[in-house]
Amino acid sequence: MNTRYPSTIRAWFTVGVLMLAYVLSFVDRQILNLLVGPIRHDMDISDTQMSLLMGLSFAIFYTLCGIPLGRIADSKSRRNLLLCGVLVWSGMTAACGMVKGYWQFLFCRIGVAAGEASLAPCAYSMISDSFTPERRGTAFSVYSTAIYLGSGVALLLGGVAVHFATSQGDLNLPLLGTVRPWQMVFLILGAIGVVFSLCLLLLREPVRHGVGAGLELPFSEFVDYLYKNRRTMLCHNLGFACLTFTAYGSSAWIPTFFVRSFDMTVPEVGVIYGSMMAICGSLGLLVGGRLCDWLIKRGHRDAPLRIAILAALLTLPSNLGYMVEDKNLALVLMALHVFTVSMPFGVGPLAVQEVVPSPMRGQASALYQFAVTLIGLGIGPTAVALGTDYVFGSDSALRYSLAVVTGVSLILAVVILASGLRSYRTSLERLKTWAPTDQRSVVPTPHVPQADA
Numbered sequence: 001m002n003t004r005y006p007s008t009i010r011a012w013f014t015v016g017v018l019m020l021a022y023v024l025s026f027v028d029r030q031i032l033n034l035l036v037g038p039i040r041h042d043m044d045i046s047d048t049q050m051s052l053l054m055g056l057s058f059a060i061f062y063t064l065c066g067i068p069l070g071r072i073a074d075s076k077s078r079r080n081l082l083l084c085g086v087l088v089w090s091g092m093t094a095a096c097g098m099v100k101g102y103w104q105f106l107f108c109r110i111g112v113a114a115g116e117a118s119l120a121p122c123a124y125s126m127i128s129d130s131f132t133p134e135r136r137g138t139a140f141s142v143y144s145t146a147i148y149l150g151s152g153v154a155l156l157l158g159g160v161a162v163h164f165a166t167s168q169g170d171l172n173l174p175l176l177g178t179v180r181p182w183q184m185v186f187l188i189l190g191a192i193g194v195v196f197s198l199c200l201l202l203l204r205e206p207v208r209h210g211v212g213a214g215l216e217l218p219f220s221e222f223v224d225y226l227y228k229n230r231r232t233m234l235c236h237n238l239g240f241a242c243l244t245f246t247a248y249g250s251s252a253w254i255p256t257f258f259v260r261s262f263d264m265t266v267p268e269v270g271v272i273y274g275s276m277m278a279i280c281g282s283l284g285l286l287v288g289g290r291l292c293d294w295l296i297k298r299g300h301r302d303a304p305l306r307i308a309i310l311a312a313l314l315t316l317p318s319n320l321g322y323m324v325e326d327k328n329l330a331l332v333l334m335a336l337h338v339f340t341v342s343m344p345f346g347v348g349p350l351a352v353q354e355v356v357p358s359p360m361r362g363q364a365s366a367l368y369q370f371a372v373t374l375i376g377l378g379i380g381p382t383a384v385a386l387g388t389d390y391v392f393g394s395d396s397a398l399r400y401s402l403a404v405v406t407g408v409s410l411i412l413a414v415v416i417l418a419s420g421l422r423s424y425r426t427s428l429e430r431l432k433t434w435a436p437t438d439q440r441s442v443v444p445t446p447h448v449p450q451a452d453a
Contacts, residue, residue, distance in 0.1 A: 015127060019149075029116065087194065123143065211357045238371065288342070301354075308348065
């Protein structure tokens with residue numbers, strides 16, 4: 001059996017290409033956050049309707065498609081599955097630039113979600129099989145910097161699009177006719193995605209490592225494993241979902257918060273907050289990953305959950321940034337917020353990979369994405385919008401919605417994650433002696449190289 005990991009160069013090349021795919025997916029996903037104004041104006045929709053485009057419509061289908069795609073990733077070519085996913089989400093992103101109404105836009109966002117659902121199961125599994133355990137925290141965090149690099153690029157592009165809209169007006173394109181500047185952004189992003197998909201052909205399938213590597217298990221085996229480790233999985237997934245709820249809920253509306261509270265222009269917010277996301281968010285992720293590796297080397301195998309609890313506690317004080325009246329102080333506190341809230345998002349998926357057998361990594365990753373996406377992206381932006389529209393009843397009260405909604409979710413994250421620390425350690429020990437329930441149902445996958453733990 002081949003038990004070797006890829007060379008350092010090959011492993012980091014894999015991370016680099018996957019990170020670019022993640023950046024692209026986040027740009028496609030988050031570009032709406034700075035296009036609220038022109039899209040609302042052209043389609044005559046409310047904050048709540050806009051939030052459905054930004055969150056819930058995407059989250060529902062992203063999560064529904066995740067589990068079956070995770071099962072495919074556990075036994076088939078992860079690279080080829082991801083290649084198909086990139087082509088689907090890029091095509092649907094381009095289609096967003098050709099819509100004529102709200103329901104068409106909603107359908108295209110669903111298509112983007114279905115394509116992007118392939119990324120997490122494939123990427124998390126490939127990265128786990130490319131690095132030894134004591135190096136995975138850093139590798140996962142480098143990959144996850146794409147969250148903030150992608151969000152930052154999306155904000156910068158959105159700012160450019162809004163500026164272009166006010167200075168140049170509509171465009172007339174062959175076959176498509178009149179195209180609004182915000183629609184042009186989606187068309188360009190879709191084309192970039194199709195071209196990028198060629199880069200995925202340069203990736204190699206890493207040898208599968210870990211307990212049970214090279215086995216193909218029935219779905220019932222996965223369900224049985226989840227049940228036996230239900231407290232661990234529940235506390236982990238719900239705890240990180242609360243953190244994601246804070247991150248998505250705030251990032252979706254912070255640009256609009258600065259526009260409404262401090263009369264900043266959309267292009268100005270795009271440059272400042274976009275740079276803040278790219279720099280502070282990436283640094284936070286890298287610090288969280290390095291700190292996790294440091295703790296694991298010192299025997300703290302529950303380090304991913306410890307990092308998440310620390311991040312939530314450090315993020316709470318920055319919520320004061322929504323309440324201050326001084327713009328510069330608010331910007332400083334938002335930079336701190338982005339740094340601290342980003343710290344756990346590399347080690348969250350790492351914790352899932354570490355606590356399940358190798359043939360379940362794709363499915364477990366999809367389940368994790370199900371929780372954090374449905375709760376974080378699906379409910380986070382909408383919860384803030386509902387608070388603004390129906391609790392406080394005024395666009396100017398957005399700051400209060402942000403402070404209350406994100407503050408509550410951070411406190412819940414600390415409580416849930418802390419209650420799961422012991423069970424997580426127990427699950428790690430249980431994994432060492434794991435074996436399939438029915439050995440006769442286990443069939444080696446012929447085309448996947450097998451590896452020992």
